[in-house]
Amino acid sequence: MPPVxxxxxxxxxxxxxxxxxxxxxxxxxxxxxxxxxxxSGIEPLLFLAAMGLGFGSQVEAGAATGGHEYLHYxxxxxxxxxxxxxxxxxSSFPVLSGFxxxxxxxxxxxxxxxxxxxxxxxxxxxxxxxxxSGVIYGLVALTFGAWLRPGAVLVVGVGVITGLACAAPVxxxxxxxxxxGRRFVVMFRFVMVPMMxxxxxxxxxxxxxxxxxxxxxxSPLWHGNEIARAVALGGADPLAVAGxxxxxxxxxxxxxxxxxKLFYRRLVV
Amino acid sequence: xxxxxxxxxxEPHLMVSGKALVKRFGGVAAVAGIDVEVRRGESFGFLxxxxxxxxxxxxxxxxxxxxxxxxxxxxxMDPETDGPRxxxxxxxxxxxxxxxxxxTVRQNLQVYGxxxxxxxxRVRAKAVELMEFAELSDRAxxxxxxxxxxxxxxxxIARSMVNDPELLLLDEPTTGLDPQARHLLWGRLYQxxxxxxxxxxxxxxxxxxxxxxxxxxxxxxxxxVAEGSPSELIRRxxxxxxxxxxxxxxxxxxxxxxxxxxxxxxxxxxDRLLLYADDGEATLEAVHARGVRPVSTLIxxxxxxxVFLRLTGRSLVD
Ligand SMILES: Nc1ncnc2c1ncn2[C@@H]1O[C@H](COP(=O)(O)OP(=O)(O)O)[C@@H](O)[C@H]1O
Ligand SMILES: [Mg+2]
Numbered sequence: 238m239p240p241v242x243x244x245x246x247x248x249x250x251x252x253x254x255x256x257x258x259x260x261x262x263x264x265x266x267x268x269x270x271x272x273x274x275x276x277s278g279i280e281p282l283l284f285l286a287a288m289g290l291g292f293g294s295q296v297e298a299g300a301a302t303g304g305h306e307y308l309h310y311x312x313x314x315x316x317x318x319x320x321x322x323x324x325x326x327x328s329s330f331p332v333l334s335g336f337x338x339x340x341x342x343x344x345x346x347x348x349x350x351x352x353x354x355x356x357x358x359x360x361x362x363x364x365x366x367x368x369x370s371g372v373i374y375g376l377v378a379l380t381f382g383a384w385l386r387p388g389a390v391l392v393v394g395v396g397v398i399t400g401l402a403c404a405a406p407v408x409x410x411x412x413x414x415x416x417x418g419r420r421f422v423v424m425f426r427f428v429m430v431p432m433m434x435x436x437x438x439x440x441x442x443x444x445x446x447x448x449x450x451x452x453x454x455x456s457p458l459w460h461g462n463e464i465a466r467a468v469a470l471g472g473a474d475p476l477a478v479a480g481x482x483x484x485x486x487x488x489x490x491x492x493x494x495x496x497x498k499l500f501y502r503r504l505v506v
Numbered sequence: 507x508x509x510x511x512x513x514x515x516x517e518p519h520l521m522v523s524g525k526a527l528v529k530r531f532g533g534v535a536a537v538a539g540i541d542v543e544v545r546r547g548e549s550f551g552f553l554x555x556x557x558x559x560x561x562x563x564x565x566x567x568x569x570x571x572x573x574x575x576x577x578x579x580x581x582x583m584d585p586e587t588d589g590p591r592x593x594x595x596x597x598x599x600x601x602x603x604x605x606x607x608x609x610t611v612r613q614n615l616q617v618y619g620x621x622x623x624x625x626x627x628r629v630r631a632k633a634v635e636l637m638e639f640a641e642l643s644d645r646a647x648x649x650x651x652x653x654x655x656x657x658x659x660x661x662x663i664a665r666s667m668v669n670d671p672e673l674l675l676l677d678e679p680t681t682g683l684d685p686q687a688r689h690l691l692w693g694r695l696y697q698x699x700x701x702x703x704x705x706x707x708x709x710x711x712x713x714x715x716x717x718x719x720x721x722x723x724x725x726x727x728x729x730x731v732a733e734g735s736p737s738e739l740i741r742r743x744x745x746x747x748x749x750x751x752x753x754x755x756x757x758x759x760x761x762x763x764x765x766x767x768x769x770x771x772x773x774x775x776x777d778r779l780l781l782y783a784d785d786g787e788a789t790l791e792a793v794h795a796r797g798v799r800p801v802s803t804l805i806x807x808x809x810x811x812x813v814f815l816r817l818t819g820r821s822l823v824d
Contacts, residue, residue, distance in 0.1 A: 242670065242671075242672045242703060244594065244595035244596075244669050244670050244671050244672050245622070245624060245669050245670045246593075246595050246622035246623065246624070246669030247594055247623035248590045248591055248594050249621075253623075254621075257620050257621055260617065260620060261621075264609060264616075264617050265609060268608070269608070339604075339607070339608075340602070340604035341604065341606050343600070343604050344600075344605070344606070346570060347568060347593065347598045347600070348593055348594075348618065348621035348622060349590040349591070349593050349594040349621065349622060349623070350590075351590060504570070505570065505571065505572060506531075
């Protein structure tokens with residue numbers, strides 16, 4: 238009889254499994270953080286400088302901005318909009334690549350890690366990235382004088398929730414994509430860009446034509462913007478905030494459940 | 507010692523046991539009911555052409571593909587319910603490399619090892635040991651992308667060893683490598699066998715099967731058509747020697763009837779005629795005695811290729 242070997246491998250609990258995926262992403266990030274920091278951290282700041290300081294200097298505080306200066310009005314929404322864009326971007330081609338080109342998802346699910354834990358790790362990593370870029374944005378915006386009250390720190394959290402809520406359905410879409418991912422280009426053009434424009438990011442909902450306002454109501458970014466302004470500017474109706482939060486959490490939960498189902502369908506064949 | 511059929515999962519005697527195992531994709535059966543048993547310490551092979559169902563079988567054993575029908579036990583556990591526990595103790599080399607090519611050689615080993623619950627200190631030490639094993643130490647902190655195919659394959663095999671697996675699944679480990687790279691790999695696999703690692707290897711290369719496998723099954727069209735050690739299979743399904751005759755283009759058919767009766771069995775390939783005989787030299791003399799003059803002749807030992815030809819009427823590599 239040949240010698241008996243004992244493997245050193247074990248099954249790790251789910252939370253730790255997800256965290257190990259974060260570690261794996263971190264190993265990559267440590268090598269490539271410069272290029273990815275631009276899109277998620279610097280870009281929203283450029284917007285803030287251009288819109289808040291440049292364009293905003295031409296806008297008078299008035300009823301439309303709730304009596305606030307334009308910089309104060311637009312700063313929280315730009316953080317949430319940035320988180321939404323990078324959340325959706327990071328969940329499109331990069332996730333499809335895990336299944337199709339880089340195939341790291343195939344490699345990972347050959348270990349004790351399950352497809353569900355893999356998805357959880359992806360979301361957890363995204364949450365950390367969004368937190369990081371939110372904090373950087375918040376600190377630089379602070380030097381611009383963009384924040385009025387301490388409650389504004391919560392805008393980072395609002396950005397993370399909104400970003401995740403938009404990301405989870407895109408991850409589900411990626412798991413169900415077998416071609417080269419042209420649908421993501423369509424999604425960026427016909428979902429993300431309109432969402433930026435019709436979510437009361439740069440101007441209030443009252444300025445949006447009434448026939449198009451349903452676009453605003455179904456936009457997760459608008460719900461995020463409303464909460465972000467409520468915590469950054471104060472004076473909001475708690476019931477309305479709860480409603481917006483409920484919308485985002487429902488989208489997040491639905492997206493995660495769908496993505497989980499589709500991750501299993503894609504990886505266990 | 508555990509008894510057959512009632513194995514202790516911590517110290518199984520049967521590493522893999524499948525009965526009437528089926529894998530269907532849509533309506534098509536990629537694996538059409540196979541029985542297979544792999545014992546501890548053995549190097550076991552699946553030999554068959556492309557599309558035979560080898561990878562589909564491997565993926566079921568690796569617990570990443572649920573079986574459509576039949577029974578399957580791996581390390582005396584059920585892949586359907588114990589997937590993660592089984593995967594924790596096996597190593598997998600997939601047919602196509604799926605390394606993280608943007609990371610370094612070392613990072614690939616360390617990150618992967620962590621998924622098996624190994625401590626940081628453990629994966630750090632293990633990565634050094636495995637890079638040594640795979641002769642990649644001098645590339646430790648280089649990115650994987652620009653490495654040669656052979657180096658990537660070696661890294662994939664090294665990676666599969668990170669949890670000191672009891673069972674190693676190698677799906678076409680050397681396909682696409684140059685002869686030197688594959689000999690290096692064969693040496694490494696032999697070394698692992700000495701350490702008691704049970705291996706399951708798929709290949710469509712008879713040399714590889716003869717080199718690496720103690721026992722193998724010949725697979726074709728989702729079914730097992732024969733089983734045994736390489737020498738047993740050759741003895742059972744072929745003769746000791748084979749006489750190969752090449753004729754000028756167009757003349758082979760005409761010459762066949764003049765020599766066919768000189769051997770118990772013959773095969774007609776597009777470019778040559780094979781005569782199966784235990785004494786090739788004597789058969790060649792008989793061919794010459796009849797005034798038949800082939801362009802070239804070759805006497806060689808029978809191989810698994812001949813076994814496959816006999817069993818399926820086709821060549822392994824087309
Ligand atoms: N995911 C899949 N979906 C549909 N058909 C598949 C899939 N994987 C393999 N097959 C089919 O199953 C058969 C066996 O394939 P495979 O197991 O890869 O054979 P081998 O590894 O011996 O070349 C082939 O006809 C192949 O096309
Ligand atoms: Mg194959």
